[in-house]
Amino acid sequence: MSKYDSLRFLHETRALEEHKCNKCGRVIAIGEIYYPEKSPTMSINTKDSDLREFCKECYEKFGTDLLNI
Numbered sequence: 258m259s260k261y262d263s264l265r266f267l268h269e270t271r272a273l274e275e276h277k278c279n280k281c282g283r284v285i286a287i288g289e290i291y292y293p294e295k296s297p298t299m300s301i302n303t304k305d306s307d308l309r310e311f312c313k314e315c316y317e318k319f320g321t322d323l324l325n326i
């Protein structure tokens with residue numbers, strides 16, 4: 258893992274639009290809690306497409322290990 262990646266974290270968020278879990282492929286419906294990946298440096302270095310999002314089920318199963326997949 259690079260120093261840059263270690264800064265990333267998962268932030269609990271309520272979905273305002275539909276998302277798709279990057280781990281299991283499940284659709285995250287509007288109003289559901291999900292866990293998008295955030296990076297403190299994203300405004301400068303990171304494109305939106307670099308950041309993944311995960312459903313609550315995967316977060317409960319894998320926690321922050323999701324950042325390493």
Ligand SMILES: [Zn+2]
Pocket residue numbers: 278279280281282283311312313314315
């Ligand atoms: Zn999932």
